[in-house]
Amino acid sequence: MREFWETALLGPLESLGKKILALLPNVLAMGIILTVGLVAAWAAGYLVERVLRVIGLDHFCDRVGVNAALARGGVKTDPSRLVGRAAYWTVALFATVAALGALNLQPINQFARSFLAYLPHLFAAALILGAGYLLSNFVSQAVLITAVNAGLPPARLLAACSRWGVQVIAVAMALEQLGIAKTVVVVGFGIVLGGIVLAAAIAFGLGAKDLAKDFLERRLSGRPDRRAPDDLRHM
Incomplete structure (x- = not known):
């Protein structure tokens, strides 16, 4: 015993x-x-x-x-x-x-090697997100100033669409760098970006409808374009 x-x-x-x-x-x-x-x-x-x-x-x-x-x-x-x-x-x-x-220890060593191999992708994704965020704000401000100077009513909407468009591209690039669901990212990126472009196009169309109406009325009625001199208009 x-x-x-x-x-x-x-x-x-x-x-x-x-x-x-x-x-x-x-x-x-x-x-x-x-x-x-x-x-x-x-x-x-x-x-x-x-x-x-x-x-x-x-x-x-x-x-x-x-x-x-x-x-x-x-x-x-x-x-x-x-x-x-x-x-x-x-x-x-x-x-x-x-x-x-x-x-x-073999499992820990294997994890350490995998982590070190993946670390550059993490840094690259973080840099892409940071740069994309800063660039989106810059583009948004530029679009807002341009739209306001052009007299477009949906200036803020256009600026927001441009900002979100740049940020969506940055997120898609970061996820691509991380290797996360590449197919889903590509499809989702296309859908979201297409929606943003469509929203911007609709907003621009609604804002420019008065300009287009005035242009067509002048052409159909034969009135001269007040915004340009005659010598430039006939060139």
Whole structure:
């Protein structure tokens, strides 16, 4: 009976203890790598933020309208601090993956390799979304100013359609970069973009109907075009 208990209980416990003891150096290495990596991440984020503040990134972004675009999106942090945080989390992610790799466990190593291979796609998608958001605001403002100067009534609707169109394109490109449901993304992108273009065309048509009516009345009645001199109109 005693031999049975020794074989059934003590044997597995002894084997587990040996595995834990063999894993302790790897756990210690993981802790050291993670600690050093987090300190390096904090230092990298701090240095990047300080350097960007010294060279005047915040002032430049405020002058070109980036700060205003971020504020409209609910982001109240300075661009220098945002880039510093991005640097911190980038180094911290690499440090975490390296620390997990120190355990030398096959499933964790496989996950770390897959994550590192996928990480560039995540960064590219984030950059595409950020650039698309800023570009959409710029395009929207340009369309709004142009439509107001042209006297089109649905100026705000045209500006909103242009903004959403650019953002939809950015989201589709980001999802394409991530490799998420490519067929669904392409079909959905076509439907949404087509709807935005149709809405913009209808809005433009409704806004320009008075201009078209006036143009046709002048042509049919033979009245001269008051907006252009006779010498230019007959050229």
